[in-house]
Amino acid sequence: MKYCARCGSEYRDDIEQCSDCPGNPRLVDVGEMRSRGLPLPHELDKRVFVRAGTTDNPLMVEVFVELLQETDIPVLVRAGRSGVVDKLTTGNLLPWWEILVPEEQQERAAALIERERAQEAATTDEAVRAAEDEERETEQSAAPPSTL
Ligand SMILES: [Zn+2]
Structure with missing residues (x-):
């Protein structure tokens, strides 16, 4: 069996x-899961993992996971879908x-995520403000049409 170190799926x-995680991370073997302090799916019930935060931005998933891993907090990501999902x-x-x-670790992790x-x-x-400023400057300092 192989495992996703991101969401813990088998x-x-x-x-x-x-297939569930943003960026489709490469699966790892059981040894890698152990060395990262991550539970296997059938162990997840016994070890209590709780929600430290949610996001709908796949880029932020990556950011949060890296942040927590750097802090040596084992982290799992669960892909959520609201309600019943069908093809339509x-x-x-x-x-x-x-x-x-x-x-x-929930309190610490939630604080890190919020920060x-x-x-x-x-x-x-x-970034938005800078872009707007730049736009304004460009408009004001538009060079007069060159006469050829
Ligand atoms: Zn995954």
Whole structure:
């Protein structure tokens, strides 16, 4: 069996990548799961993993996972889909992801995620403002048409 170190899903040996996670991470073997402190699917019930945050932005999933891994917090990502999904409605439903961590680390992880989210929001605002400023400057300082 192979496992996704991102969401903890179990896969057959002939499967290489996780289909649930953003970026389709490469699957790992049981030893790799152990060394990262991650539970196997059948152990997940016994180890309590709780929600530290959610996001609907696949880029932020990557950011949060890396952030928590750097801090040595085991992290699992659960792909969420609201309601019943069938082929007809899939296009209308935005996917979202739950960031799961061990219960005893939940407080720390949630704080890290919130801080990162705030930083990200600030950066995005700045980027938007900078782009608007640039646009305005470009309009004002538009060079007169060259006479050929
Ligand atoms: Zn996965």
